[in-house]
Amino acid sequence: MQGTSENAPDSTPHASPLTPHARVNLFGLDRAALRAEFEKMGESGYRADQIMLWIYRRGVVDFEQMSNVGKALRARLEAHFVIRPPxxxxxxxxxxxxxxxxxxxxxxxxxxxxxxxxxxxxxxxxxxxxxxxxxxxxxxxxxxxxxxxxxxxxxxxxxxxxxxxxxxxxxxxxxxxxxxxxxxxxxxxxxxxxxxxxxxxxxxxxxxxxxxxxxxxxxxxxxxxxxxxxxxxxxxxxxxxxxxxxxxxxxxxxxxxxxxxxxxxxxxxxxxxxxxxxxxxxxxxxxxxxxxxxxxxxxxxxxxxxxxxxxxxxxxxxxxxxxxxxxxxxxxxxxxxxxxxxxxxxxxxxxxxxxxxxxxxxxxxxxxxxxxxxxxxxxxxxxxxxxxxxxx
The missing domain is CATH 3.20.20.70 (Aldolase class I)
Incomplete structure (x- = not known):
């Protein structure tokens, strides 16, 4: 079911971040959406679970501090995503x-x-x-x-x-x-x-x-x-x-x-x-x-x-x-x-x-x-x- 409204969100929360110069704030992706994005990158969906635990349970928003994520993947995340507090x-x-x-x-x-x-x-x-x-x-x-x-x-x-x-x-x-x-x-x-x-x-x-x-x-x-x-x-x-x-x-x-x-x-x-x-x-x-x-x-x-x-x-x-x-x-x-x-x-x-x-x-x-x-x-x-x- 989809609602119709002039008040629809300004951006679709499940939009793909894999476009040039369009780093998506990970605060906007729930687990299903984040898993889907990782799979588009050729990564296992469980990587999304790891990232969410770093953000929401440990309060970490710097990819470099996510020690159980490989260096190459951290670089790719940095290129495609951002975790931006207000x-x-x-x-x-x-x-x-x-x-x-x-x-x-x-x-x-x-x-x-x-x-x-x-x-x-x-x-x-x-x-x-x-x-x-x-x-x-x-x-x-x-x-x-x-x-x-x-x-x-x-x-x-x-x-x-x-x-x-x-x-x-x-x-x-x-x-x-x-x-x-x-x-x-x-x-x-x-x-x-x-x-x-x-x-x-x-x-x-x-x-x-x-x-x-x-x-x-x-x-x-x-x-x-x-x-x-x-x-x-x-x-x-x-x-x-x-x-x-x-x-x-x-x-x-x-x-x-x-x-x-x-x-x-x-x-x-x-x-x-x-x-x-x-x-x-x-x-x-x-x-x-x-x-x-x-x-x-x-x-x-x-x-x-x-x-x-x-x-x-x-x-x-x-x-x-x-x-x-x-x-x-x-x-x-x-x-x-x-x-x-x-x-x-x-x-x-x-x-x-x-x-x-x-x-x-x-x-x-x-x-x-x-x-x-x-x-x-x-x-x-x-x-x-x-x-x-x-x-x-």
Whole structure:
């Protein structure tokens, strides 16, 4: 199946590097693609496994340091490939330990330089890395600073994966310590499923034992609700899914999350049921719900949300993350008061829903949920009609 989209990746992640003057960044090739390239070079596919272990388990990006690879092959690799981490522009560290890195993307096809943001959230027994998949976002959610900043371009697979490598190096370079980066969430800048062809190989590298080796429950893809690509994700890879829901009915969600006009809640819930079908009973979908004062935070909203999710999930569990709104300049909303959030949570729990209120992290450095803006120079707004709608 192939999706059709104006937002297709800027380069095909499986393109052959064996062309003059076109060294391909190996961060962009998953194991199947890298094995295929080695076989084109007349080398055994297992050489790809060796190279991946050097990159993702030992943090080595210099071919000369790959001691179990012959000198002649190292020279050929140097001629055809590059392993290029992103360039750090700025680093900020919050009072709560959260780190935000602004990273510069490569100039592409004469476009101006573009920067994205990656956030690391440390906790006692785990570390969560929030990565971006697009420079900017075209979803136009009214409560999100990233969406209000406009859309520049899709990121390549290499640019997505390189964020994880960069963070591992910045955090001490211990790629074997699962507590340093234990979880990766596609909750940074952009709508991951609108850049599906680049995101899928990135997920495979994150999960691969020869890649970062993360558990399928520790990689989470968040989406505002691109229904055809939720189905495709379920077919292509097993990973955790988060839905940016934010409203219990179509009338309200149309205002907050405009993609709902194309894929209303009933279609979205059907896609969620299909995503869970056949998975073990420990599987669940996380529903993200930003708390906006006087907009979506009343008891009737909580009761309607509980009814919706309980009906949609059957024997599978649904988890709700309540997210206190994080303000940004010229925002039209304010954060729900703590007692209102607590009451909302109590109603959901009484209806049998696993509910957590997300603790705001990194808001003093604009690293909290919905605050990432990077530097999107084009500031163009995509129309909802440009968002991928078909799977062939």
């Amino acid at each position: 360039e750090l522009v700025t680093e900020q560290v919050s009072t709560d330990g959260t780190r935000k890195w602004v990273l510069r993307l490569e100039e592409r096809e004469g476009r101006p330089e573009t920067m994205i943001e990656t956030v690391y959230i440390p906790e006692a027994n785990r570390g969560t890395l929030c990565i971006s998949s697009q420079a900017g976002c075209a979803m136009d959610c009214s409560f999100c600073s990233t969406a209000q900043g406009g859309f520049s371009r899709n990121m390549t697979t290499a640019e997505i994966v390189a964020q994880v490598y960069f963070a591992g190096k910045a955090l001490g370079g211990d790629f074997q310590n699962e507590k340093v980066i234990s979880n990766v969430v596609f909750m940074g800048m952009g709508e991951p499923l609108a850049n599906y062809n680049a995101v899928l190989p990135a997920i495979r590298i994150l999960l691969d034992d020869f890649g970062f080796g993360l558990s399928k429950r520790r990689v989470t893809v968040s989406t505002s609700g691109l229904v055809p690509f939720i189905d495709r994700l379920g077919d292509d890879v097993d990973t955790a899914l988060a839905i940016s829901l934010h409203a219990p009915n179509d009338q309200l969600r149309d205002q907050l999350v405009p993609i709902n006009k194309k894929y209303p809640i009933a279609e979205l819930m059907d896609a969620c049921r299909r995503y869970l079908a056949g998975k073990d009973r420990k599987a669940h979908i996380v529903y993200e719900y930003v708390m906006l004062e006087g907009v979506n935070d009343q008891p009737e909203h909580a009761r309607e949300l509980a009814k919706l999710l309980n009906a949609a999930h059957g024997g599978y569990s649904a988890k709700v993350n309540l997210i206190p709104f994080n303000p940004f300049p010229n925002a039209r909303y304010t954060r729900s008061k703590p007692d209102v959030i607590s009451r909302f949570s109590d109603i959901l729990r009484a209806k049998g829903l696993l509910t957590m209120t997300r603790r705001t992290r990194g808001d003093d450095i604009d690293a909290a949920c919905g605050q990432l803006v990077g530097k999107v120079q084009s500031k163009q707004k995509k129309r909802l009609g440009d968002i991928p709608v078909r799977v062939q």
